Amino acid sequence: STLGKIWAEAGHTVIYGSRTPNEERVLTLVTETGHGATATTQEAAAMQGEIVLIPVPPMAIPEVIAALGDLTGKIVVDPTNSWAFDGGYPVSPRDPRHSLAEEVQALAPGAIVVKAFNTLNYRIMEDPSRAGGAVTVPIAGNDAAAKERVAHLVNDVGLKPLDVGPLVAARYLEEMLRLSLGFRALNPGIAFEYYLRIRPN
DSSP, X not given: OHXXXXXXXXXXXXXXXXXXXXXXXXXXXXXXXXXXXXXXXXXXXXXXOSEEEOOOOGGGHHHHHHHTOOOTTOEEEEOOOOOEEETTEEEOXXXXXXXXXXXXXXXXXXXXXXEOSOSSOHHHHHOGGGGSSOOEEEEEESOHHHHHHHHHHHHHHTOEEEEEESGGGHHHHHHHHHHHHHHHHHSTTOOOOOOOOOOOO
16 A cells, blocks of 8 residues: 555556455545545456556465466566564574565566565655665566666655566575564664675676
8 A cells, every 4th residue: 555655646557456345445545546546356456457466465465466366467566575573583483495485486487576665664755854864675576677767666655776687596585584684683773774885896
């Protein structure tokens, strides 16, 4: 909902996909978003859109991908993360040699999956100035043109896109989120955001 509102204001056509598109909370979100935003079923939204964002809990990924229908040729942006706490510190509950983004790609082999927006807090998306400086959104994927389109969406949010490589790099991006969560767990009341500065070798 945070990104939908921002992108609608930036001039993008936003279609919310929901299992219950006529539910009051969904209709309220559409009204709050404005700028011609609409809501429909998950499959209809995916069919109409060129870029599909799947901001869902990781355990819901298989069900949601199935509900979206044929994603062949669609850019699917995966901002998901997973973690479990071990002694109060977040760790991966999965084999770290595999990422959620790679799971999405396996479930939707015809889609063009891009990992992005998983390394920062939604409050920074709402207001990047809260970070006190530039914030990087690392982007991973196997298709350069798709990553470029996602980079434009990052710019629209007021953040700094950085292409970090193929989809396999999503494994490291998901660890970046767990690192920042761990810092917050050990340092109540403070947090950090990522700014990755490019330099010559």
